[in-house]
Amino acid sequence: MLVHSSTLSNKEIRDQVVSLIAAGFSTTSGAMAWAVYGLLTTPGAWRRAAAEVHAVIGDRAPTGADLSRLTYLNGVVHEALRLFPPAAIWARSVVEEFEFAGKRIGGGSFLLFSPYVTHRLPEVWPDPLLFRPERWDPDRVDYRKPGPHEFLPFGGGPHRCIGANMATTHLTMMLARLVAHTELRLESTKIRPVSPTILRPRHGLLVKILELRNEVGAKTVHTEAQQD
Numbered sequence: 001m002l003v004h005s006s007t008l009s010n011k012e013i014r015d016q017v018v019s020l021i022a023a024g025f026s027t028t029s030g031a032m033a034w035a036v037y038g039l040l041t042t043p044g045a046w047r048r049a050a051a052e053v054h055a056v057i058g059d060r061a062p063t064g065a066d067l068s069r070l071t072y073l074n075g076v077v078h079e080a081l082r083l084f085p086p087a088a089i090w091a092r093s094v095v096e097e098f099e100f101a102g103k104r105i106g107g108g109s110f111l112l113f114s115p116y117v118t119h120r121l122p123e124v125w126p127d128p129l130l131f132r133p134e135r136w137d138p139d140r141v142d143y144r145k146p147g148p149h150e151f152l153p154f155g156g157g158p159h160r161c162i163g164a165n166m167a168t169t170h171l172t173m174m175l176a177r178l179v180a181h182t183e184l185r186l187e188s189t190k191i192r193p194v195s196p197t198i199l200r201p202r203h204g205l206l207v208k209i210l211e212l213r214n215e216v217g218a219k220t221v222h223t224e225a226q227q228d
C-alpha cells in the first residue's frame with residue numbers, strides 16, 4: 001500500500017538535526033573561538049569592541065537594528081572568518097572542462113580549493129596575516145570590498161551556505177554580550193589550528209575570567225589575577 005504523508009519521517013528529522021549541528025553549530029562555534037582569539041591577541045581590540053558596544057547598545061538588550069552600527073565588531077567577525085575560515089578546504093566536481101591560470105581542468109575532475117589559502121594571499125589582502133578588523137570598515141579610505149571569489153568563508157554559487165546571515169548575526173551578538181560583560185585573558189597564546197572537519201583551536205581556547213559585569217556595569221567577579 002502506498003502512503004502519502006506530508007510529515008517528515010523520524011529518519012528525515014534525525015538527518016535535519018545532524019545537518020544543523022554539523023553545518024550550523026560546529027562551524028559557528030569554531031568561528032566564535034577564533035574571534036575571541038583575535039580579540040584577545042590584538043592589543044586594545046577587546047577594549048575597543050567593548051567601547052563600541054557600550055556606545056551603540058548601552059545597558060539595554062541588543063536588537064537587530066544594532067547590527068549595522070557595530071562596525072568594529074562586524075570587522076572582528078569578518079577577520080575571524082578570513083584568517084580562520086571554519087570550512088578551510090572545500091570541493092567541487094567539475095562538470096565542464098575549463099582553463100584556470102593557464103591550466104586545463106578536465107570535466108569530471110575532483111577539484112579542491114581552500115578559502116584559508118585565498119584569504120591569506122598578499123596580492124589580495126594587505127598585511128594578510130594581521131588580525132585587523134578595521135579593514136572591514138567601509139568608511140575608511142583604504143577600504144576595498146572583496147569580490148565573492150576573494151572572501152568565501154560560506155562558499156559560493158548556488159550552494160552557498162544558507163545559514164551565512166544567521167551565523168554572522170549570532171557571532172556579532174554573542175561577541176557583543178561577551179565583550180560588554182567580561183574581561184578575559186588567554187591562558188596560552190600557543191594556539192594551533194586543526195581541521196579534522198572544521199577549523200578550530202586544537203585544544204580549545206582556555207581563558208581566565210578576570211572580571212564579570214552585570215547589566216548595569218557593576219563588577220560581580222574579580223579573580224586573583226586581576227588583583228595582582
Ligand code: HEM
Binds near residue numbers: 020023028085158167
Ligand atoms: C560560521 C558559520 C558557518 C560557516 C563558516 C559555514 C560554511 C558553509 C560552507 C563553506 C558551505 C558550502 C557552500 C558551498 O558549497 O559553496 C555551507 C553550506 C551549508 N550551510 Fe553553512 N556555514 C556556517 C553556518 C551555517 C548555519 C548557521 C547553518 C544553518 C542554520 C548552515 C547551513 C548550511 C547548509 C544547509 C548548507 C548546504 C547548502 C547547499 O548545499 O545548498 N551553515 N556552509
